[in-house]
Amino acid sequence: MKLLRVGAAGAERPALLDEDGTTLRDLSGLAADVDGELLADPDALARVRQAAAGGELPALDAAGLRIGPPVARIGKVVCIGLNYHDHAAETGAEPPAEPVVFFKAADTVVGPHDVVLVPRRSRKTDWEAELAVVIGRTARYLADDEDPLSYVAGYAVSHDVSEREFQLERGGTWDKGKNCETFNPLGPWLVTADEVPDPQALSLRLWVNGRLRQDGSTADQIFPVADVVRYVSRFMTLYPGDVINTGTPAGVALGQPEPKPFLRAGDVVELEIQGLGRQRQEFKDA
Missing domain, CATH: 3.90.850.10 (Fumarylacetoacetase-like, C-terminal domain)
Known part of the structure; x- marks a missing residue:
C-alpha cells in the first residue's frame, strides 16, 4: 500500500493511493491518521487493505490538495x-x-x-x-x-x-x-x-x-x-x-x-x- 496524508499543514487527513497510481482514497473513516498507532496495529492495516481491495474507500478530489509528510507525530x-x-x-x-x-x-x-x-x-x-x-x-x-x-x-x-x-x-x-x-x-x-x-x-x-x-x-x-x-x-x-x-x-x-x-x-x-x-x-x- 501507498499511504499518505493530504491537506493543509497541521490539518492533514489520511489517504491511500489507489493501484491505478492516480486516485486518492479517503482513509479517515478507518484511521485517525497515518501514525505509529496505525502502523503498529496489524488488524487496522488489514482492514485498510480489505477496504481498498473491495473498493470501499471513497475517492478524494486531489486537485489542489497539498501532500503532507506521510507519517504523523514522528517521535524521532x-x-x-x-x-x-x-x-x-x-x-x-x-x-x-x-x-x-x-x-x-x-x-x-x-x-x-x-x-x-x-x-x-x-x-x-x-x-x-x-x-x-x-x-x-x-x-x-x-x-x-x-x-x-x-x-x-x-x-x-x-x-x-x-x-x-x-x-x-x-x-x-x-x-x-x-x-x-x-x-x-x-x-x-x-x-x-x-x-x-x-x-x-x-x-x-x-x-x-x-x-x-x-x-x-x-x-x-x-x-x-x-x-x-x-x-x-x-x-x-x-x-x-x-x-x-x-x-x-x-x-x-x-x-x-x-x-x-x-x-x-x-x-x-x-x-x-x-x-x-x-x-x-x-x-x-x-
Whole structure:
C-alpha cells in the first residue's frame, strides 16, 4: 500500500493511493491518521487493505490538495552519515567502521513539495537524497538471529537537507547543520514493506534546476538497512512511527569541485527513489 496524508499543514487527513497510481482514497473513516498507532496495529492495516481491495474507500478530489509528510507525530528521526561508499570517497572520508548516528528533530519534517528555507547567513546549504525507513514495531536490543526488516512498516523518500558550514565548521556535533527549519521533506508516500522486497536494490536520483546531481543505488550502502535497524536498536529504543534516514549517495554539493554549487533561494530540487515516488522543492530565504 501507498499511504499518505493530504491537506493543509497541521490539518492533514489520511489517504491511500489507489493501484491505478492516480486516485486518492479517503482513509479517515478507518484511521485517525497515518501514525505509529496505525502502523503498529496489524488488524487496522488489514482492514485498510480489505477496504481498498473491495473498493470501499471513497475517492478524494486531489486537485489542489497539498501532500503532507506521510507519517504523523514522528517521535524521532535517526540519521546515518557517510553510509555510501561513493559518498565517503567524494568527501575524502574513510568508510566508517560503525554507522555514524546523528539526529534531526521531528519538527524539521515537512511535506515532499513544501518550500524549503535557506537559513539566514547560510553559504553552504546542500542536498541529500535518502531512503527513509519507518518503524512499525518496537525494536529494542535486536539479536543477531532476529530479522530487523520485520520491524519495518515501510519506506519513503527523504531529503536530508544540510548546511555544511553549520555542520562542519562551527564546532561541536553535526546537529547545527541538520536541524534548520524545513530541512527534512518526507514523502510523498509511505510504501509498506511488502511492496519493497529488497531495500538494497533501489535507485536514487536528485536534480538541481533540472541538472542530474545524484544517481545512486542503495546497493552501495556500507551498512544495509537491516544492519542499520539492528545497530540503532542497541543504543536506543525504536518505536512505531520513528524514522531512520539511511544516508546519501555521491553527488552532493560538498563533494563537487570549487566553486561548489551550494543551494540558493530560487533553486529547485527534485528527487526520487525507485517505487517510492518523487519530491519537488523550491528554496527560499528564511
